[in-house]
Amino acid sequence: MTIARLPEVQDLIDHIGRLIEEKKDAYQLKSTIPYMRLMTQYFERAVRAKGEGKHLVAHTTQLPVEIFHAMDVVPFFIETYCLFLNFFEDFQEFLGIAAEHGIPSEICSVHRVTDAMVMTGAFPQADSFVFSNLVCDNTPKGGESMAELLNQAPSYFLDRPFKLTAPHMAYWKEELEGLVSFLEEQTGRKMDYDRLQEMVRISYRATELCQEINELRKAVPGPLPAEGLFAQAAVYWLLAGLPEAVQFFEQLRDELKERVSQGIGAVQKERFRIIYPFVAPFWDMELMDVMEERYGAVTVMDLLGHWRGKGEWLVDPSDPLGNLARKSSVFPGSFHLHGPMEEYVEDMVRMGREYRADGAIFFAHIGCRQACATIRAIKDELQSQLEIPMAVIDCDLVDKAFTSRKEVLDKLDGFFEMLEEQKR
Amino acid sequence: MTGSATALAEWREQAQGFPENRFIREWKGQGRKVIGWVCIYVPEEIIYAAGMLPYRVSGDNEELELKKAESFLYINTCSFARTGFQLALEGHYDFLDGLVAGETCDGARRLYDVWQRNRPLPFMHVYGIPRKFIDRSVRIYRTDLEELKNRLELFAGREISPELLRQAIQVYNRGRRLLRALYELRKMDPPPLSGAEVLEVVKAAMRMPRDSYNALLERLLAELSAGNGPPQPPSKIRLMVLGSILNNSHFLQGIEEVGAAVVTDELCTGTRYFWGEVDESLDPMEALARYYLNRPPCARFQPNDRRFEHIFRMIEEFKVHGVISEIVRYCVPYGHDKPFIKERLQQRDLPVLELDLEYGLGHSGQVRTRVEAFIEMLKIRHGIG
Numbered sequence: 072m073t074i075a076r077l078p079e080v081q082d083l084i085d086h087i088g089r090l091i092e093e094k095k096d097a098y099q100l101k102s103t104i105p106y107m108r109l110m111t112q113y114f115e116r117a118v119r120a121k122g123e124g125k126h127l128v129a130h131t132t133q134l135p136v137e138i139f140h141a142m143d144v145v146p147f148f149i150e151t152y153c154l155f156l157n158f159f160e161d162f163q164e165f166l167g168i169a170a171e172h173g174i175p176s177e178i179c180s181v182h183r184v185t186d187a188m189v190m191t192g193a194f195p196q197a198d199s200f201v202f203s204n205l206v207c208d209n210t211p212k213g214g215e216s217m218a219e220l221l222n223q224a225p226s227y228f229l230d231r232p233f234k235l236t237a238p239h240m241a242y243w244k245e246e247l248e249g250l251v252s253f254l255e256e257q258t259g260r261k262m263d264y265d266r267l268q269e270m271v272r273i274s275y276r277a278t279e280l281c282q283e284i285n286e287l288r289k290a291v292p293g294p295l296p297a298e299g300l301f302a303q304a305a306v307y308w309l310l311a312g313l314p315e316a317v318q319f320f321e322q323l324r325d326e327l328k329e330r331v332s333q334g335i336g337a338v339q340k341e342r343f344r345i346i347y348p349f350v351a352p353f354w355d356m357e358l359m360d361v362m363e364e365r366y367g368a369v370t371v372m373d374l375l376g377h378w379r380g381k382g383e384w385l386v387d388p389s390d391p392l393g394n395l396a397r398k399s400s401v402f403p404g405s406f407h408l409h410g411p412m413e414e415y416v417e418d419m420v421r422m423g424r425e426y427r428a429d430g431a432i433f434f435a436h437i438g439c440r441q442a443c444a445t446i447r448a449i450k451d452e453l454q455s456q457l458e459i460p461m462a463v464i465d466c467d468l469v470d471k472a473f474t475s476r477k478e479v480l481d482k483l484d485g486f487f488e489m490l491e492e493q494k495r
Numbered sequence: 496m497t498g499s500a501t502a503l504a505e506w507r508e509q510a511q512g513f514p515e516n517r518f519i520r521e522w523k524g525q526g527r528k529v530i531g532w533v534c535i536y537v538p539e540e541i542i543y544a545a546g547m548l549p550y551r552v553s554g555d556n557e558e559l560e561l562k563k564a565e566s567f568l569y570i571n572t573c574s575f576a577r578t579g580f581q582l583a584l585e586g587h588y589d590f591l592d593g594l595v596a597g598e599t600c601d602g603a604r605r606l607y608d609v610w611q612r613n614r615p616l617p618f619m620h621v622y623g624i625p626r627k628f629i630d631r632s633v634r635i636y637r638t639d640l641e642e643l644k645n646r647l648e649l650f651a652g653r654e655i656s657p658e659l660l661r662q663a664i665q666v667y668n669r670g671r672r673l674l675r676a677l678y679e680l681r682k683m684d685p686p687p688l689s690g691a692e693v694l695e696v697v698k699a700a701m702r703m704p705r706d707s708y709n710a711l712l713e714r715l716l717a718e719l720s721a722g723n724g725p726p727q728p729p730s731k732i733r734l735m736v737l738g739s740i741l742n743n744s745h746f747l748q749g750i751e752e753v754g755a756a757v758v759t760d761e762l763c764t765g766t767r768y769f770w771g772e773v774d775e776s777l778d779p780m781e782a783l784a785r786y787y788l789n790r791p792p793c794a795r796f797q798p799n800d801r802r803f804e805h806i807f808r809m810i811e812e813f814k815v816h817g818v819i820s821e822i823v824r825y826c827v828p829y830g831h832d833k834p835f836i837k838e839r840l841q842q843r844d845l846p847v848l849e850l851d852l853e854y855g856l857g858h859s860g861q862v863r864t865r866v867e868a869f870i871e872m873l874k875i876r877h878g879i880g
């Protein structure tokens with residue numbers, strides 16, 4: 072197989088830089104450019120880490136990154152990198168490499184791609200590697216594969232329990248303590264618990280701001296345009312615990328507040344309020360813009376932004392690891408996908424109700440078994456409790472060849488026509 | 496070998512019927528309860544000690560039409576989980592009074608979830624299974640087993656005393672020793688029983704009262720040890736099968752018909768189900784937690800080295816010529832391990848045939864052609880005519 076030059080982290084940085092230049096006057100939100108700059112800085116830090124003698128930790132999804140920041144190591148969130156790069160690149164080469172390596176095509180494409188990225192050195196060689204069982208079988212197994220492919224970089228596996236009663240929480244906290252010990256061993260430095268405590272406090276402040284933002288998103292018309300949807304999740308995923316995350320969320324909150332007070336919506340005439348009980352159309356994010364323009368459909372909430380209850384997780388400020396353990400029980404995605412189905416279903420009904428949704432779209436990523444197995448239950452409950460219809464769009468999150476935009480739009484046309492009918 | 500193989504005939508006769516068999520009917524006829532279990536990290540001993548019959552939920556010797564299940568479980572749920580639910584929806588599992596599932600993988604836990612939502616049984620219970628083997632994992636696993644025990648006690652209306660647990664452990668350990676003895680016989684050349692027959696024997700352990708099972712297995716072993724088993728063709732290629740759950744013995748029969756003997760496995764319907772023994776000198780709940788979490792692991796555990804160690808031990812002990820590495824489509828835990836197993840086997844110069852299957856697949860022309868070519872290659876390699 073001849074391989075064209077494969078994209079790397081620097082390419083992503085360049086892509087984002089170009090996008091800022093091209094679109095700086097086109098964005099609705101003032102916070103979009105700062106968000107993109109934050110992302111650029113994050114990936115730049117990873118590129119520079121080696122040269123600056125910093126310890127680079129590659130890690131998988133849904134981990135308490137506050138621990139990495141407090142240990143002063145440079146984290147590199149693999150799946151988020153994969154998602155970002157996929158906004159700009161087609162991954163067929165990576166998928167081909169994974170297939171050649173013998174990884175079955177039924178494995179989630181994100182994990183096939185990240186395996187291939189590791190094999191081809193598409194991101195910097197990490198000094199250590201941290202992975203967990205959040206939120207599906209693919210993460211621990213893909214993590215294990217990557218650990219092996221990463222030339223045996225020392226790795227630590229975090230085992231997040233399925234249920235979160237008191238003894239399970241204690242187990243999870245011990246797992247986090249294990250992570251701290253691992254990082255101490257790898258870096259030769261001790262954790263500064265005062266610093267961690269402060270970062271946990273900052274992270275909690277960011278959570279509170281996310282709640283405020285989510286409250287504002289309940290307004291009619293919905294104030295957050297598609298361009299801000301992923302920003303909210305990505306900033307928290309990558310920068311939880313850092314003051315710049317708080318600054319970003321404050322800016323976004325203030326901006327949305329202003330829009331709500333002036334009655335400015337994401338689209339001029341909001342016709343439909345849409346929720347995503349799973350993820351956004353990551354393989355073709357422009358679809359959300361198209362939905363705004365074509366149908367007046369605003370995505371008012373999605374799973375990745377939806378915390379459990381009021382998102383409260385800071386109980387005892389002097390116990391940072393205990394708090395971080397608790398965070399996992401309310402964190403978007405973690406509790407939905409790594410816990411009993413009924414809790415997920417209930418939360419989606421709550422989402423539908425609180426955000427006054429007209430419809431739901433479930434982007435059924437073929438590689439995600441535990442999410443897709445909930446489709447029927449979520450669809451039934453949204454319909455029976457709230458009369459919210461749900462469209463199911465078969466797709467693959469990062470394999471652009473899986474479905475065409477036309478196919479998706481044909482389905483969406485039908486769905487929105489049906490919603491229109493219902494409104495009459 | 497020309498014996499009468501009466502025990503085997505008796506075996507076939509007794510174990511007939513799926514999912515419901517004569518043992519289930521007798522058991523239920525006595526007003527006793529049957530509890531279905533999903534995944535081998537549910538200790539049968541606890542259910543048995545509660546006076547209830549543990550019964551493993553699975554499919555059997557047939558690939559089913561899964562349309563009904565698919566209206567609840569999306570197509571990317573492994574076909575094992577869809578098969579279990581299809582059977583439930585068709586009423587074949589109506590004899591169950593309860594269901595206990597370990598959250599081993601996404602497929603298993605969603606099978607439990609949709610079952611609970613759409614066809615709840617009087618007793619439903621799911622719990623987490625740690626993915627590590629360290630001390631604290633055993634501790635939390637034990638905590639979950641204690642909760643299972645408490646809930647079963649309430650449901651059964653009787654205490655599951657340490658004494659009852661000890662007795663159940665003894666009965667199950669006896670079964671494990673007998674199965675181990677059966678596998679020991681497979682080290683012979685040719686083995687006295689085909690791989691397909693052995694799979695039937697192992698499956699029966701999960702579907703009938705263990706004391707009756709032990710008695711039957713003892714008779715079968717005595718017969719086989721005395722050389723009175725069914726006649727077996729002479730020396731053949733010795734294969735091992737590993738990977739996702741496999742219940743259809745016709746699949747193994749198909750392999751064996753083209754000139755190989757399946758002599759061992761790394762399956763949760765084989766060695767991983769019964770290997771090792773529960774330590775009878777320990778507190779019974781502690782012993783169960785330690786045994787179940789530490790036996791030859793499923794692919795979902797970390798690190799996978801332990802799984803690989805078991806595979807290589809089997810290969811050596813059973814003098815395996817080649818390996819069939821199968822995965823059920825959409826089985827993520829085993830799918831991820833596949834390339835690493837292949838690599839390790841190739842490093843040891845052990846040929847491997849990789850098969851991606853739908854759960855329940857029996858004879859299939861396409862698979863047969865690939866198996867034939869694989870066995871031909873092995874025959875040439877080992878000079879076996």
Ligand code: SF4
Pocket residue numbers: 573574575576599600601602603739740823825826827828829
């Ligand atoms: S281990 Fe594989 S075959 Fe078994 S239930 Fe899980 S996904 Fe399905």
